[in-house]
Amino acid sequence: MERIIVVEREDGLYTYKKQPADRDGAWGNPGPSCGVYDSPETAIAEARQRVWWLKAGMPDVG
Structure with missing residues (x-):
């Protein structure tokens, strides 16, 4: 888990x-x-492009 x-x-x-x-x-x-x-939003957007499980549409969790 990550x-x-x-x-x-x-x-x-x-x-x-x-x-x-x-x-x-x-x-x-x-x-x-x-x-x-x-901005934090830009960092999140970039992570969504580079981290495979975020890119794969995994749901956000707190």
Whole structure:
């Protein structure tokens, strides 16, 4: 299991990171930044294009 998190950087721009879960469902450390974007919406849109399971139309979850 994996999720995408959007993070605001210190410079006010945004990035997204992939964050895996372990076998017990606890979230692990986020991976590296995946790009630099002007807004959280732009970061999400880019993640939807690059992450296969988001691109595949998986539903959003909180």
